Amino acid sequence: MIKYLLAGLMLILGLSLGFWAGRLNDSQNPAAIGEKKPLYYRHPMNPKVTSMTPAKDEMGMDYVPVYAEQPSIAAPESGKILYYRHPMGAADTSALPKKDEMGMDYLPVYEKELVNAGQIQISPEKIQKLGVKTETLAKRTLTRSIRALGGIQVDERRVHAVTTKFEGWISRLYVNSTGQAVKRGQPLLEVYSPELITAQQEYLIARQAQQALQQSSDQARGTAENLADNALQRLHYWDIAPAQLQRLQTRQQPLDTLPLQSPVNGVVLEKPAQEGMRFMPGELLFRIADLSSVWLVIEVFEQDIGEVRLGQVAQVHINAYPDRLFSGKVEFIYPTLTAETRTVKVRVELPNIEGLLKPGLYGSVTLAALTDKSACLAVPDSAVIDSGARQVVLIQKAEGRFEPRVVKLGLQADGYWEVLAGLDEGDEVVSRANFLIDAESNLKSALNGLDNVDSHETQHGDH
Numbered sequence: 001m002i003k004y005l006l007a008g009l010m011l012i013l014g015l016s017l018g019f020w021a022g023r024l025n026d027s028q029n030p031a032a033i034g035e036k037k038p039l040y041y042r043h044p045m046n047p048k049v050t051s052m053t054p055a056k057d058e059m060g061m062d063y064v065p066v067y068a069e070q071p072s073i074a075a076p077e078s079g080k081i082l083y084y085r086h087p088m089g090a091a092d093t094s095a096l097p098k099k100d101e102m103g104m105d106y107l108p109v110y111e112k113e114l115v116n117a118g119q120i121q122i123s124p125e126k127i128q129k130l131g132v133k134t135e136t137l138a139k140r141t142l143t144r145s146i147r148a149l150g151g152i153q154v155d156e157r158r159v160h161a162v163t164t165k166f167e168g169w170i171s172r173l174y175v176n177s178t179g180q181a182v183k184r185g186q187p188l189l190e191v192y193s194p195e196l197i198t199a200q201q202e203y204l205i206a207r208q209a210q211q212a213l214q215q216s217s218d219q220a221r222g223t224a225e226n227l228a229d230n231a232l233q234r235l236h237y238w239d240i241a242p243a244q245l246q247r248l249q250t251r252q253q254p255l256d257t258l259p260l261q262s263p264v265n266g267v268v269l270e271k272p273a274q275e276g277m278r279f280m281p282g283e284l285l286f287r288i289a290d291l292s293s294v295w296l297v298i299e300v301f302e303q304d305i306g307e308v309r310l311g312q313v314a315q316v317h318i319n320a321y322p323d324r325l326f327s328g329k330v331e332f333i334y335p336t337l338t339a340e341t342r343t344v345k346v347r348v349e350l351p352n353i354e355g356l357l358k359p360g361l362y363g364s365v366t367l368a369a370l371t372d373k374s375a376c377l378a379v380p381d382s383a384v385i386d387s388g389a390r391q392v393v394l395i396q397k398a399e400g401r402f403e404p405r406v407v408k409l410g411l412q413a414d415g416y417w418e419v420l421a422g423l424d425e426g427d428e429v430v431s432r433a434n435f436l437i438d439a440e441s442n443l444k445s446a447l448n449g450l451d452n453v454d455s456h457e458t459q460h461g462d463h
Contacts, residue, residue: 038065048107049087081108133432134396137423140378144413146307146367148346150298152318154359155349158290160263163282165238168193171257173275175286180268185241187259188286189273196238200254203231207252266290291359294352296328298365299343308333308367314348318356318363326350326357330367378416379423383431384409393423394430402430 041063043049055063084094084106098106172190175182182188206228213220235245241261248255270287279285296316300308308330316326328350337344348365350357384407385392395403407422423429 038067041065050104084108132430134428135380135383135431137377137379137419137425137427137429139375139425140416142376142378142411142413142416142418143368144307144411146300146304148298148300148304148365148367150296150348150363150365152350152357152359152361152363153295153297154269154289154291155293155295158264158266158293159269160266160288160290161284162188162260162263162286162288163284164191164193164260164279165281166193166195167280168196168278170273170275170277170279170285173273174259175262175268176271176275178268178271182262182266182268182288184262184265186262188262190257190259191279192257196235196240196258197254197256199231199234199238200248203228203235203248204252204254206231207249260285262286262288264288264290265292291352291355291357294350294357294359295331296348296350296357296363296365298346298348299338299341300346302337302342302344305333305344305346308346312367315366316348316350316363317366318361320361321356324356326363376410377419377423377425379407379409379419379429380431381412381415381417383429384417395423396428396430 041051041054043057044061044064050066051063054065057063084097086093087100087104087107094106097108100106168191170189171192173188174186174190175188206224210221210224210228213224232245235248236242239260240258244255244258266288268286269289270284272283273279273285296314310330310333312330314328314330316328318324318326328348330346331349332347334345334347379393383393385394390406391409392404393407395405397403405422408420410418410420412418
C-alpha cells in the first residue's frame with residue numbers, strides 16, 4: 001500500500017515540474033508569444049512624421065516601426081500652441097487642428113519651438129549629395145561695370161567731299177575704284193575747263209600789263225597789280241593747287257588741264273567720277289574718309305545711362321580680333337532714347353592707327369561706372385533666391401541646419417549684391433545648391449513659418 005502511495009506522489013511531482021519547466025521555456029522563447037505587431041511607423045529622420053503602413057522616406061530609407069513597449073514621442077510639456085503645420089512639410093498651416101488630404105493630423109507648433117520655427121534640417125548625406133557650398137559674408141569693394149554692344153562707324157567729321165566750283169570735263173582718272181587708299185595731295189583726276197583757261201589768260205594779261213606799266217604813274221601800276229592779284233586769287237579760290245599756280249607763273253602760258261588733289265589721307269568711300277564725264281559746279285566726284293580715328297556707337301540700357309559720363313574710359317572687344325583689347329573714350333551721349341529697345345546711343349571714339357577697325361565691324365564695350373561701392377557687405381549673386389516679391393538668402397546655422405533670411409539688396413557688381421539689411425558680417429551663406437535646398441526641404445514652408453511667427457508676435461504685442 002505504502003509502495004503504491006509513494007509511486008503516486010512521484011508521478012504528481014514529475015508532472016508539476018514538467019509544467020513549470022515548459023512555462024519557463026515559453027517565457028524565454030519570443031516565438032512562443034507570437035510576433036509583435038507595430039503600433040505605427042515613424043520617419044527615420046523626423047519622428048513627428050508617421051505612417052500606419054510600412055513606407056520609405058525621400059532617400060529610400062525604411063520608416064522605423066514603433067511597438068507598444070517603446071516610449072512614444074512626447075509633445076512639449078508646456079507652451080501654447082501657435083498654429084498647426086502640414087505633416088509632410090507642405091506650405092500650408094492652420095490656426096485649428098485639421099487633417100491633410102491623406103487623413104494625417106496636422107502637427108502643432110508650440111511657443112517653445114519659436115527658435116527653430118523658420119529653420120531647415122537636412123541630413124549630412126543629403127548635403128553632400130546636393131553639393132552644398134557656403135561662403136563667409138564679408139565686406140568688399142564693388143566696381144560696377146556697364147556692358148553694351150555696338151558697331152564701328154566712320155567718324156562723320158573726317159569725311160570729305162571732292163567737288164569743283166567750275167564747270168568742266170574729266171579728261172583722266174588717276175583713282176578709279178572705291179576702297180582705294182589715297183594720300184593728302186595725291187592727284188585724283190585731270191580736268192579740262194574753258195572757265196579755267198579763261199581765268200589763266202586773264203591772269204597772264206594782267207601780269208603783262210603790270211610789267212608794261214612799270215614806268216607809268218603810280219595809279220596805273222596799282223591798277224595793273226590789283227588786276228593780276230585778283231586773277232590769281234580767283235584761281236586759288238577754285239582750289240587750284242599752289243604748285244600749279246607756280247607753274248602758270250613760270251611758264252607764262254595757260255595750262256590745258258589741271259589736276260584735282262586729295263584733301264586728306266583716307267579711303268575712297270564713293271566715286272561717282274567717270275573718265276570723260278562732264279561735271280557741274282558742286283557736283284560730287286569723290287567722297288573720302290579719314291579712318292585714322294573711328295566711332296563705336298553702342299546701345300546703353302536706360303537704367304545704366306545715368307552712370308555714363310563724357311570722357312569715360314571704354315574697353316572694347318571686337319569680334320574680329322578676339323585676342324585684342326582696344327581702348328577709347330566716351331565722346332558723345334545722344335540726347336534721345338529709342339523707345340522700342342529702351343536704350344540710349346553712346347558714341348565711343350577709337351584711334352585706328354593700324355587700320356584694323358573697319359566700319360561695320362561688331363564689338364562690345366565695358367565701361368567702369370563712376371559710382372563704386374567701397375567696403376560694403378556683399379553676398380554672391382548665386383546665393384540670392386529672388387521670388388519677385390522678396391529676396392531670400394540661406395544661412396547655415398549649424399551642420400545640416402539652415403535658416404532663410406529675407407534681405408534688402410542694393411548695387412549689383414562683380415558677381416555680388418550689396419547687402420543693405422538682413423545679414424551680418426561673418427554669416428555663413430549658401431552660395432551653391434541653394435535652389436536644390438529650396439526644392440528638397442520646401443523653403444516656402446519655412447518662410448511661412450517665419451511669417452506666422454511674426455504675425456503671432458505682432459498680435460501678442462498688440463494684446
